Amino acid sequence: MRVALRRLAGLVVFLALWEAISRLGVLPSTVVPPASTVLARFFGLFADPKFVPDAVSTLLSWLIALAIAVGIAVPLGVLLGSVRWLRLVVSPVVEFLRPLPAVALIPLVILVLGSGAQTKIALAAFTSVWPVLFNTIYAVSEIDRQLLETARVFRTPPLRRLFLVVLPSIAPFTLTGVRLSAAISLVVLVTTEYLTLGTIGVGQFVYFWGTSAGKMDMVLAAVVFLGLVGYLVNLALLGVQRRWVGWAASGGAV
C-alpha cells in the first residue's frame, strides 16, 4: 500500500515537473509539449481514424511475428538441446547469424518483400527467434536428469515424454525468452514502419507527425501509447509466468 502510494506520488511529481518545465519555457514547448497536452492527445488517439488502424497493424504484426518465432524456435531449440551432434554442427552457424541485427537488414528486406506488413513481420520474427531459441536450448540442458530417466525407465512414449516432461520443464525459460523477444521485436517493428514509406503502423504515424508535421505532442502521445502497451504486455507475461509456470524457482535472468 505504502509502495503504491509512493509510486503514485512519484508519477504525479514527474508529470507536474514536466508540465512546469514546458510551460515555463525551460525546454521549448515545440520540442517538449506540456504533459497535459500530450495526455489529451493520447486520449484523443483512440478516436483518431488514422491512428486506430495504425495501432491495430502494429499490434497484430507483433503478435504474428512472436507466434512465428515461437513456432520456429521452440521445436528447433528442443531438437538442438537434445541432439548433441546436431548442436555441435549447427552452433557455429547460429553464432554467426545471431549478432546480425535485424535493423541492418531493413533496407534489404524492404526491397525484397515490398512495403506491406510481411516485411516488418519477417524482420521482427527474425529478431525474436534468437532469445527464445537460446533460452530453450539452455532449458533443455537444465531438465532434471532424474525426471528424464524415470520417464525412460517407465517406457513413456516419446510424445508423452515431450508433453509431460520436456515442455513443462522448459516453459519458464522459454517464456523469459519470449518476454525479451517481445521488447526487441517491437523496436524492430516500429523502426521498419518508420522507414517504409507508404505503409501503416505506429512507426509510420510517428514518422508522419514527427518529420513532416513537426507535431511533437502527437509523437509523444504515440510514444506513451506504445510504452504503455509494452509495459502491460511485459507485466502480463510475467503474470503468466508466475501463475502457470510458478513451479520453477526462477525463469532465468532479467
Added chain:
Amino acid sequence: MSGRWPDFARRWLVFVVFLGLWELVTRAVGNAYFPPPSRIASATLDTWFTATGMTDDILPSLGRMLAGWAIAVAIGVVLGVALGRSPVATDYVSPMFFFARAVPATLLVPVFLVAFGIGPKMEIVTVTFGAVWPVLLNTIDGSRSVDDVQAETVRAFRIPRAQWVFGVVLPTALPKIFAGMRLALSLAIILMVVSELMGGSSNGIGYRLVNAQGLFQFPQMWAWIVLVSVLGYVANLVLTAAERRALSWHPGFRAEADLLEA
C-alpha cells in the same frame, strides 16, 4: 568439453562448409538481392577498406556507439547504486523507469532530431536513451542484494562511505552490472544503425547502408550488413572476456558457459 584445438577446428570447418553452401546456392539461384559471399568479400574492398570508409564512416559510427554506451553505463551505474541502496527513493521513480524501458527508443528519434538537430549529438542521445535502462535496472537489483550482515558490519565499524560503495556495494553488484552492460551493448549497436538510418545522417555505417540500397549496389550493401554483424560479435567477445577477468573471483559468478557447446 573437448579440447581447445579440435573445438576451434570444428567451428571453422562448419563455418567454411556453411560459406561454401551459401556460395553454391546463391550462384545457382542468381538473385541480384542475394550476391554470393565471394562477391560480398570483394565488395568489402570498396566499402570497409577504402581511403575514406574507415575514417569517415566506420570510426565515427563506432565512436558514437561507444560514446552513447559509455554514457549510459556511467549514468546507469551511478544512479543505480544510489537507488539500489535507498528502496524508498526507488519506489518514487520506478513507475517512470519501467515505462521508459518499455518505450522503443527509436520512436523518440523525431523528438531528439528537433532537440539536437541532425548529427552526432542526436545519435549519441538515442543510443544512450535506449541503452541506459538495462544497466540502471540491473545495477539497482545488484546493489540491493548486499548481505544485511555486511551492511550492518560496515555501519557498526563506521567504515567510510567511499569504501562502502567501492569495497562492498559495487563488487556485490558487479555480475548484474556486467549482464546489463552486455544487453546495453547489443542495444547500442542496433540503435547506432537505426539512428543513422532514421536521422538523416550524412555519414556512418547506417547511412552507407541506405545509400547502397538507393544505388542498388547489393554486394556493397551486404558488406555493410556483414560489418555490423562482425562488430556485434567482436564487441560481445571483448566484453565477455573483460567480464571473465573482472569476475573470476566472484562467488556468485558462473562463467556463462557456451550454451550451445555444452
